[in-house]
Amino acid sequence: MSKDIVLLNKEPFIRMVKRDSITTVKAWFIRMIAVILALIVAALVIVAITKQNPIEVYLGMIDGAVGSKRRLWVTIREILAMLCIAVGLTPAFKMKFWNIGAEGQILMGGTAAAAFMIYFSDKLPSGILLIVIIIVSSIAGLIWGIIPAFFKAYFNTNETLFTLMLNYVAMQIVTFCIVFWENPTGSNTVGIINSATKAGWFPSLFGNVYGLNVVLVLLLTTAIAIYMKYSKHGYEISVVGESEFTAEYAGINVKKVILRTMMVSGAICGFAGSLIVSGASHTISTSTAGGRGFTAIIVAWMAKFNPIAMILVSALLIFMQQGSVQIATQFGLNENASDIITGIIIFFLIGCEFFINYQVELRKKSKEGK
Numbered sequence: 001m002s003k004d005i006v007l008l009n010k011e012p013f014i015r016m017v018k019r020d021s022i023t024t025v026k027a028w029f030i031r032m033i034a035v036i037l038a039l040i041v042a043a044l045v046i047v048a049i050t051k052q053n054p055i056e057v058y059l060g061m062i063d064g065a066v067g068s069k070r071r072l073w074v075t076i077r078e079i080l081a082m083l084c085i086a087v088g089l090t091p092a093f094k095m096k097f098w099n100i101g102a103e104g105q106i107l108m109g110g111t112a113a114a115a116f117m118i119y120f121s122d123k124l125p126s127g128i129l130l131i132v133i134i135i136v137s138s139i140a141g142l143i144w145g146i147i148p149a150f151f152k153a154y155f156n157t158n159e160t161l162f163t164l165m166l167n168y169v170a171m172q173i174v175t176f177c178i179v180f181w182e183n184p185t186g187s188n189t190v191g192i193i194n195s196a197t198k199a200g201w202f203p204s205l206f207g208n209v210y211g212l213n214v215v216l217v218l219l220l221t222t223a224i225a226i227y228m229k230y231s232k233h234g235y236e237i238s239v240v241g242e243s244e245f246t247a248e249y250a251g252i253n254v255k256k257v258i259l260r261t262m263m264v265s266g267a268i269c270g271f272a273g274s275l276i277v278s279g280a281s282h283t284i285s286t287s288t289a290g291g292r293g294f295t296a297i298i299v300a301w302m303a304k305f306n307p308i309a310m311i312l313v314s315a316l317l318i319f320m321q322q323g324s325v326q327i328a329t330q331f332g333l334n335e336n337a338s339d340i341i342t343g344i345i346i347f348f349l350i351g352c353e354f355f356i357n358y359q360v361e362l363r364k365k366s367k368e369g370k
Helices: 002-009 022-050 054-066 069-094 103-120 125-155 159-180 213-228 232-242 244-249 254-281 293-300 307-330 336-357
Strands: 014-018 359-363
Touching: 022 054, 022 307, 022 336, 054 069, 054 307, 069 103, 069 213, 069 232, 069 254, 069 293, 069 307, 103 125, 103 159, 103 254, 103 293, 125 254, 125 336, 213 232, 213 254, 213 307, 213 336, 232 244, 232 254, 244 254, 293 307, 293 336, 336 359
Parallel strands: none
Antiparallel strands: 014 359
């Protein structure tokens, strides 16, 4: 009987223990290990399929992301779009309002941008038109964000399902607009808007077509970082996120904070729509958001909702995505191959967060006589 008790009380040889704290350097070291492992596994998957040298796989990834000036700027463009959306999600997620509707907010912002590019290209000067496009796309995203916020604040609806369902509504609105604009090809895209006049297109800055994108997104990222850390509104967002009851006890109007925060979140995601439509693709379709609204959730979460840290996380993730697309093309794989590689990378990046919060602990040898 006593032997059974001893066995029951015996600690496991290996166990996971929650860390009390971890230094920033160590946390990023763990993430870098995860990145290396992700690259190795992704390379092995491709090697198993293509029988290619792993070194060629790595070089193919680098070439796909930054192998030429054009590819470098395409990677930068994608980083900026991802960063902008992740920054937009930050206030809502910090408040623990699970905004899964960034895709819809992007689409609504992009649709508003496309509409003004189509109908006001010959009615407004280029500079004024660009400013108006940014404003109306932000307002469109704001409206799409405040709808679920209103129902959450006053009727306590499930914001996850509500925002998710609004994505599909936004897609139908985009489809309707494309048909209404009499798309001659009959597909779910309107083609390049104002290809001749380039009215409503973001102008080149510093000699590059994406120069203005860089300036606007970096300014926005800095502004949100300051807003979240140093403003009264940022403090209220944090308090509501920790506990609505505590916020109410402290005299914070929770309903007002929910509405205001989702207005900010939706507006930034709407602006991202104009960044994609007016600043990059110059077209609108049901795939304009391209899944960025969901991937940005991973970026925001991995960066611990720190807008500045999101720059690095966005760059890392997009670099790998662009590289994986190049591998699929270079080695003659189908279009799903890049998605598989991206999935492997994201799996490791998410999984490493577990080891940042927990550590492996081995059973200590018990001293004799105890």
